[in-house]
Amino acid sequence: MIKAVVFDVDDTLYDQKAPFEAALAPILGLPSEVDLNTTFQAYRQQSHQAYAHVINGHWSEQEMAVKRLNTALLAQHLPAVDAQSALNFEEAYTAGLADIKLFPGLSTALDSLSQQYQLGILTNGNTQFQLAKVMQLQMHRWIDREAIVTSEEVGLAKPDPQIFTLMNRRLNLRASEVAYVGDCYSMDVRASKQAGWQSFWFNHRDLEEPDGQWVPDQTVTDPLELQDLLLALTTIPEA
Structure with missing residues (x-):
């Protein structure tokens, strides 16, 4: 039985694509209405891989900013940009993240x-940056600091199932008692299922399952469907 619901942050609690496009279009000399969805998805994939290099001490934060964007x-x-342009993008993108809001x-x-479940956050990324997003989204209204785990803080990163096991200990719950809500199949669905958690896939970008080996327990495709799914959990009688 589920006793806790844990959330990813980026593109799960808020729309990450909007500040990304607003920051990148001027750097590339493109009009603001150009759809950069495929570039956004490639950037997110590079971000997942880049965090491992930072955690392992192979890259600095600045090196990561340049390499993940150009890759x-x-x-x-699309043409690569010079290091200063990549850092300008990073600065504009970070500034845009200061205005994020929860999905409707x-x-x-x-x-x-x-009122019924323990709530938590499990996210890859720099602790300071991720906590700033958490505060901007006012997630502290529902989640204590002890129930927020970042990859930098613990030296582990998704998709390593060990970071989910560490979260089990934070919540003092068994893996089967926790559900994870995330937008990325490989980082969120597959990784949480491998750790023994239930997995709710917030697939609002209409992405395909890369292998289909790990099937999410629930899949929703827009914010209102996610709201309905979460509210449905509150109608389950407590044991």
Whole structure:
């Protein structure tokens, strides 16, 4: 039986694509209305891989900023940018993240969930940056600091199942008693299932399952569906 619901942060609690596009379009000399969805997805994939290099001490934060952007651009057959342009993008993107808001419906769902379940956050990334997003989203209304785990803080990163096991200990629960909500199949669905958790896939970018080996327990495709799923959990009688 589920006793806790744990959330990813980026593109799960808020729309990460909007500040990304707003920051990148001027750097590339593109009009703001150009759809950079494929570049955004490539960037996110590079971010997942880049965090491991930072945690292992292979890259500095600045090296990561430059390499992950240019790798994403080249993967989409777009020209690479110089280091200063990449850092300018990073600065503009970070500034945009200061104005993020929860997806519609999440606040209502969290109000109800917090009355019945432990809530937590498990996210890859720099602790300072991720906590700043958590505060901007006002997640502290529902989640204590002890229930927030970042990859930098613990020296582990998704998709390593060990970071989920560490979260079990933070919550003092068995793996089968925790559900994870995330937007990325490989980092969130597959990794949490491998750790023995239930997995709710917030697939609002209409992505395909890369292998289909690990099937999410629930899949929703827009914020209102996610709200309905979370609210449905509150109608389950407590044991």
